[in-house]
Amino acid sequence: MNISIITVGKLKEKYLKLGIEEYVKRLSAYAKVEIIEVADEKAPEELSELEMLQVKQKEGERILAKISADTYVIALAIQGKMQSSEELADTLDKLATYGKSKIAFVIGGSLGLSDEVLQRSNEKLSFSRMTFPHQLMRLILVEQVYRAYRINRGEPYHK
Numbered sequence: 001m002n003i004s005i006i007t008v009g010k011l012k013e014k015y016l017k018l019g020i021e022e023y024v025k026r027l028s029a030y031a032k033v034e035i036i037e038v039a040d041e042k043a044p045e046e047l048s049e050l051e052m053l054q055v056k057q058k059e060g061e062r063i064l065a066k067i068s069a070d071t072y073v074i075a076l077a078i079q080g081k082m083q084s085s086e087e088l089a090d091t092l093d094k095l096a097t098y099g100k101s102k103i104a105f106v107i108g109g110s111l112g113l114s115d116e117v118l119q120r121s122n123e124k125l126s127f128s129r130m131t132f133p134h135q136l137m138r139l140i141l142v143e144q145v146y147r148a149y150r151i152n153r154g155e156p157y158h159k
């Protein structure tokens with residue numbers, strides 16, 4: 001399976017980079033994982049509603065340009081559907097069974113995802129109603145995807 005994780009902006013914090021590299025390395029036993037960073041739109045602190053919409057739309061266009069028509073898209077969204085780790089494992093297992101070989105997880109920038117990206121997504125996945133920084137979200141996501149593969153293989157992993 002080919003999994004891409006599409007994110008906005010460059011990852012700066014070293015501790016996050018190290019953690020993500022570790023899980024991507026572990027995941028390489030199960031899937032081909034690629035992290036795609038699209039440029040973030042420079043935005044001052046104070047933005048009008050319209051300006052925020054424009055930032056999300058520009059970032060959204062860059063995200064959509066990285067998604068092929070045959071890709072199953074899972075958008076990370078606070079208001080999306082919450083799943084247990086076992087349910088996420090089941091989702092990935094079913095996608096593989098139905099021959100979906102390309103999956104993209106999409107994480108929004110600091111203002112979130114545009115409506116266009118949410119509309120393109122096949123499902124919206126929430127990790128709780130709390131807001132996580134988008135860079136930390138990458139680490140949480142790769143750990144959960146790794147956990148999902150361990151669950152599907154029946155391999156031991158600390159609870």
Ligand SMILES: C[S@@+](CC[C@H](N)C(=O)[O-])C[C@H]1O[C@@H](n2cnc3c(N)ncnc32)[C@H](O)[C@@H]1O
Pocket residue numbers: 075076077078106107108109110111112113125126127128129130131132133134137
């Ligand atoms: C800082 S958050 C954006 C916050 C923005 N106000 C919103 O409502 O989307 C950046 C991105 O991280 C992801 N994210 C943050 N918290 C999340 C959560 N609890 N569940 C799923 N995704 C989350 C989403 O993709 C979001 O677009």
